Structures are given as structure tokens and as C-alpha cells.
Amino acid sequence: MRPAVTLEQRGPEWVKSASPDQITAALQAGELAHYMGGKTPDELAHDAHVEDSPNRLLSEAYGFASHRQMSAVAGAYGSTLLESRRRDMTAEQLEKLTWLETASPEQAYAAEAAGELNSLLGRDVTNEAERISTVAANVEARIRAALSGDS
Structure with missing residues (x-):
């Protein structure tokens, strides 16, 4: 179960037709991670989360x-x-x-x-949805009270 790749990954065909400057930019942007046999930062983070x-x-x-x-x-x-x-x-x-x-x-x-x-x-x-709604309502009430000086 891997996360969706958030960075566009460039393949061999793109690399063949790209200029050196484009390749350098893609490398720095992390768009060649798969091409180079690696993983994107999101995939590495996901793997670490799974491992732990x-x-x-x-x-x-x-x-x-x-x-x-x-x-x-x-x-x-x-x-x-x-x-x-x-x-x-x-x-x-x-x-x-x-x-x-x-x-x-x-x-x-x-x-x-x-x-x-x-x-x-x-x-x-x-x-969980009810709890989140209750917490949000409580926070909103506290903010309103603080703004009105009723704290």
C-alpha cells in the first residue's frame, strides 16, 4: 500500500529528449526519483510510518x-x-x-x-465526527467569549 505520488515522475523518454538544464531542474525538483531507482519524499515518509x-x-x-x-x-x-x-x-x-x-x-x-x-x-x-463537532463548537464558544470579554 503506497501513497499516491505527489511529484510528477519523469521517465526515460522524457530524459532522452530533455536538455541538461531541464534534467537538472527535474532532478532538483525530485521528479527523477523513480527514474533513478529511488523514492519520492512522500513515499519515504510513508515507508517510515509503516515501518514504525x-x-x-x-x-x-x-x-x-x-x-x-x-x-x-x-x-x-x-x-x-x-x-x-x-x-x-x-x-x-x-x-x-x-x-x-x-x-x-x-x-x-x-x-x-x-x-x-x-x-x-x-x-x-x-x-469521531460528533466529537470533532463538539470540540469545534467549544472552541468557537471560547473564542466568542474571549472576544466579547466574557471569559
Whole structure:
């Protein structure tokens, strides 16, 4: 699953007919990434995101902002906090967590994209639009209050 290429990619036919200045400009713009056997910046970022999926999702499942934070806490306090969090999980969440611990980056990314890990991660996507609307309304009310001096 690769992202759509956002940069126009030039091929061999274009390179054959292009001037050296055009080739230089295309190279600097990243338009020859595929021609040269590489990837665009968007593709590299996507690949890094996919590669980090298991660590990122495990950290989120345990309630941490990052894998580094989770590792630091586990290193400082042992696995007590992680075990405590596991005890609070449902059987379904534990099953998903166990699967995630052995999943490949591609499997983890695909499962997240399909919404299969929502219960583990505490994501209630059925109410997400309502939550966003409520947050927006609250922010708007605060702005109006601040502008009117009613804060």
C-alpha cells in the first residue's frame, strides 16, 4: 500500500529528449526519483510510518505518546505499569495486543488502516465526527467569549 505520488515522475523518454538544464531542474525538483531507482519524499515518509507502525501502535495501546516514552518508563519502573495496563484490558483487547506484538510493520499498518485495532487503541470512530463537532463548537464558544470579554 503506497501513497499516491505527489511529484510528477519523469521517465526515460522524457530524459532522452530533455536538455541538461531541464534534467537538472527535474532532478532538483525530485521528479527523477523513480527514474533513478529511488523514492519520492512522500513515499519515504510513508515507508517510515509503516515501518514504525508496530512500535507506535503498541505505545498507543499502553497509553504512551511514543515508543521512546514507553521504553523509558518500562526501563525506569520495570514492566509493572505495562502489566497493570494489560490487566485492565478486555479479552478482545488482549488478543489484539498479542497479535500486534508479533505483527510485521505492513500487517500492523493494514490492520490500523482497516480499523481492526480501534478497540485496542481506544478509538471510537463511530462518534469521531460528533466529537470533532463538539470540540469545534467549544472552541468557537471560547473564542466568542474571549472576544466579547466574557471569559
